[in-house]
Amino acid sequence: EEQLVESGGGLVQPGRSLRLSCVVSGFTFDDYAIHWVRQAPGQGLEWVSGINWNSFTIGYADSVKGRFTISRDNAKNSLYLQMNSLRAEDTAFYYCAKGQGNHIVGAPFDSWGQGTLVTVSS
């Protein structure tokens, strides 16, 4: 069974940083692209960032470009999201989601974690 487990969420002040992690099991991690998708409480989904299997191709939403950095460690079956200069509007559940293939282009998100909550507030 494919499992994705996020961690690292919590309460953080505006302007500060936070690093999220996602550890996966049940599939060959380095065969797939993987993404971060967030959802503010009571709101819709927002794609945040994605990274292909070998980290050569990375994409970011305009709302986080320049502030967030996605990375992966295939040896540790882990995905990361370094979030800097956090704002109140970054408050959301952050999900990691497995891509259907090893590339980012077009491939849907076919397996999801349960999410970790990030709250940005003073």
Place this chain on the structure above:
Amino acid sequence: QSALTQPRSVSGSPGQSVTISCTGTSSNVGNYNYVSWYQQYPGKAPKLMIYDVTRRPSGVPDRFSGSKSGNTASLTISGLQAEDEADYHCCSYAGSYTFVFGGGTKLTVL
């Protein structure tokens, strides 16, 4: 990267069909056959229901179908069942290794 437009809510009676629209632009929905749909129950993670506009992952009932015309994609659920009551989110590839979601639609089974 403007969000795709979905109706806030739709409803239908058991056994009926409902269609949820998802309107984008020529930069996303209209330019790529990479539209996907996700079902989400309250407090749960989303689940992939349709991808590449019309394709169903294994295990998804054939009551769920997708289509696209121009800049608008649609999800149709036929033979509505009580268990279909959930939020539905559309998503499109938007080029340059980015994706865009819709605002989500709450389906109520009357």
